[in-house]
Amino acid sequence: MSHLLSKSKYIRGLQCERALWLDVYQPRLARYTREQMRRFDAGRDFEYSFKSTFPAAIDLSAELGRKVDAYPERTAQLLDANPAAVLFEAGFQYDNVLVLADVVCQREDGTLDIYEVKSGSQLSDTYRKDAAVQHYVISHCRRVNSFSIVHAKKQSENSEYSDYSDYSDNFDNRFAIVDLTEALAAQTDTVASNIAAMKDILAHGEPATPTGQHCLEPYACPYQHYCQQGVRQMSLFE
Numbered sequence: 180m181s182h183l184l185s186k187s188k189y190i191r192g193l194q195c196e197r198a199l200w201l202d203v204y205q206p207r208l209a210r211y212t213r214e215q216m217r218r219f220d221a222g223r224d225f226e227y228s229f230k231s232t233f234p235a236a237i238d239l240s241a242e243l244g245r246k247v248d249a250y251p252e253r254t255a256q257l258l259d260a261n262p263a264a265v266l267f268e269a270g271f272q273y274d275n276v277l278v279l280a281d282v283v284c285q286r287e288d289g290t291l292d293i294y295e296v297k298s299g300s301q302l303s304d305t306y307r308k309d310a311a312v313q314h315y316v317i318s319h320c321r322r323v324n325s326f327s328i329v330h331a332k333k334q335s336e337n338s339e340y341s342d343y344s345d346y347s348d349n350f351d352n353r354f355a356i357v358d359l360t361e362a363l364a365a366q367t368d369t370v371a372s373n374i375a376a377m378k379d380i381l382a383h384g385e386p387a388t389p390t391g392q393h394c395l396e397p398y399a400c401p402y403q404h405y406c407q408q409g410v411r412q413m414s415l416f417e
């Protein structure tokens with residue numbers, strides 16, 4: 180079953196409705212700087228280093244590549260076949276939103292421990308929103324025991340962050356693991372309402388959102404050249 184939104188489109192939509200619309204209907208207009216590409220690579224390297232602490236995991240991306248709409252069905256097969264399954268890039272879909280979870284560990288009782296890996300050294304608001312939409316989708320598909328964000332540990336970090344006990348033997352001191360399960364569950368209604376609003380945006384034409392400070396926060400929007408082109412044409416005309 181194909182999907183309308185993904186985790187990254189949801190985050191884009193929270194930043195700007197026009198950026199969401201472009202992401203869905205005109206993604207080829209996106210332009211990323213070298214610095215942004217370098218950060219994506221650094222993020223992937225950090226994610227791989229955390230994943231390497233789960234040597235027995237099955238990586239769905241190795242099997243399915245870019246066929247993202249096939250991930251949920253394959254994930255369900257693997258979880259149903261193996262009570263102790265550990266999966267990378269496990270796919271879940273609900274409410275027309277597809278999410279791929281970095282690391283999913285199934286417990287004997289069938290509940291899931293989920294880890295979302297972020298390379299930043301602080302637990303940002305955007306990381307929490309990203310985790311909230313994942314928790315929303317996954318908890319409508321399976322029972323979630325815990326949902327944690329894994330991020331780079333600062334030298335001085337101590338009591339606020341703790342290693343998650345059941346798996347702590349696997350982890351080294353590069354990773355801060357923050358259990359957000361309760362806080363994310365409390366976000367369910369907000370996420371549902373955001374998704375409904377985004378579907379409404381996507382059911383209409385391109386929004387005429389003007390450029391502004393929101394084009395830079397929390398991320399530099401990859402459509403700035405496109406939107407600024409419109410602004411330049413307007414000023415020439417005026």
Ligand code: SF4
Nearest residue numbers: 195198394400403406
């Ligand atoms: S450049 Fe600004 S107005 Fe245009 S899509 Fe991006 S965030 Fe929205």
